Amino acid sequence: MQYITTRIRQADVNGAVSAEDDTIAFDNLKPRRYFGRTVMKAKSDTTGVVYLREKTYGDYTGGRWEQASPERDPFFMLYTDLTTLPADILAKSGVTESHLSLEGARAPLLFTPYYFSDSTIDHQFQGDRYITNPARTENYDISFYRFSGNFGDLPGTESAKMLEIMIPQYLKIDPTLATQLLILLKENGIAAVDRAPHYVDSAAEVKRLADHDDIWKTVAEITYFVRGSAKYSLQPDIPPADRDFVQWFLEEAEYGYCTHFATAEVMLLRACGIPARLAAGYLCSIRTPDKWTSIRDSDAHAWVEVFDPRLGWIPVEATPPTAISDDIDADRIIVGMTPIPGTSSEDPVETTTD
Numbered sequence: 001m002q003y004i005t006t007r008i009r010q011a012d013v014n015g016a017v018s019a020e021d022d023t024i025a026f027d028n029l030k031p032r033r034y035f036g037r038t039v040m041k042a043k044s045d046t047t048g049v050v051y052l053r054e055k056t057y058g059d060y061t062g063g064r065w066e067q068a069s070p071e072r073d074p075f076f077m078l079y080t081d082l083t084t085l086p087a088d089i090l091a092k093s094g095v096t097e098s099h100l101s102l103e104g105a106r107a108p109l110l111f112t113p114y115y116f117s118d119s120t121i122d123h124q125f126q127g128d129r130y131i132t133n134p135a136r137t138e139n140y141d142i143s144f145y146r147f148s149g150n151f152g153d154l155p156g157t158e159s160a161k162m163l164e165i166m167i168p169q170y171l172k173i174d175p176t177l178a179t180q181l182l183i184l185l186k187e188n189g190i191a192a193v194d195r196a197p198h199y200v201d202s203a204a205e206v207k208r209l210a211d212h213d214d215i216w217k218t219v220a221e222i223t224y225f226v227r228g229s230a231k232y233s234l235q236p237d238i239p240p241a242d243r244d245f246v247q248w249f250l251e252e253a254e255y256g257y258c259t260h261f262a263t264a265e266v267m268l269l270r271a272c273g274i275p276a277r278l279a280a281g282y283l284c285s286i287r288t289p290d291k292w293t294s295i296r297d298s299d300a301h302a303w304v305e306v307f308d309p310r311l312g313w314i315p316v317e318a319t320p321p322t323a324i325s326d327d328i329d330a331d332r333i334i335v336g337m338t339p340i341p342g343t344s345s346e347d348p349v350e351t352t353t354d
Contacts, residue, residue: 025063038104039299045099048286059172062244095145098143098144100141112142170275182271230255232324236260250268262302265304265316278303
């Protein structure tokens with residue numbers, strides 16, 4: 001897993017993230033080394049895999065990721081507020097509240113799981129992109145929700161509806177690249193192309209598409225395709241400076257790590273008219289309740305977020321799961337949630353062949 005963090009740990013990163021302007025430069029995605037250093041510790045009252053999101057990236061230039069433009073989202077929450085839903089609806093969908101404690105989380109940004117409901121420290125939302133930890137508090141507690149049922153049964157929440165306003169910026173893709181990626185999907189027998197609206201540019205059209213679970217069949221097809229597009233390695237191929245990064249990775253590269261896989265999936269989803277972005281933080285496996293677990297430098301990770309009007313941003317694992325954690329079900333694309341039918345390799349979606 002690639003080390004993507006903020007200024008305070010920049011000395012540990014070999015140029016992958018610019019601390020000054022919050023970018024990920026693809027020409028610096030070089031071989032990685034980890035030393036087993038403990039970054040922080042976590043403890044929860046329930047077991048399972050927790051994605052601790054630190055920040056997100058929305059603007060893809062072909063040569064780098066940049067954070068999405070902030071001018072449209074100064075007053076929106078980053079997370080969907082499930083506390084607005086009645087308790088009986090949450091119970092029917094298998095939603096339960098859990099608690100997470102972090103110790104030694106020395107960073108200017110808050111590390112938060114999906115979907116958090118409260119925190120013991122002061123924090124500030126920076127629009128839709130991340131949450132700051134102004135006092136750089138090292139130890140704090142977070143309450144959040146876990147899913148054991150089908151999130152497709154949940155109605156849309158008010159905060160998820162507000163997030164729709166920001167969706168167009170997470171559909172941005174060069175039209176030429178979108179066309180080339182759709183051709184690549186079709187050549188590989190991916191039925192998602194037949195369902196795709198082929199370059200959606202309105203939030204209304206996104207909601208129309210997302211109101212149907214076909215969006216998750218499309219996400220599943222693309223996820224399995226990306227996972228099989230290369231082998232996982234911390235010694236990846238070096239991307240050429242004269243090629244679009246995603247095209248190069250999908251068509252030529254033999255090896256890559258989390259940033260490679262997640263970037264490729266985000267742009268394939270956008271080519272199909274599905275709002276997506278890159279998220280970065282840590283992947284934490286809680287195997288024993290109420291016992292401290294060390295989160296190490298090698299647990300740093302990047303993954304995909306897909307927007308759904310019922311819940312807002314949902315984490316999707318683009319990297320081959322067996323390469324990053326024994327605790328992730330390789331048949332799931334959404335970790336920690338029961339998938340909608342069609343999102344598990346045990347429940348295959350229809351594909352086309354040439």
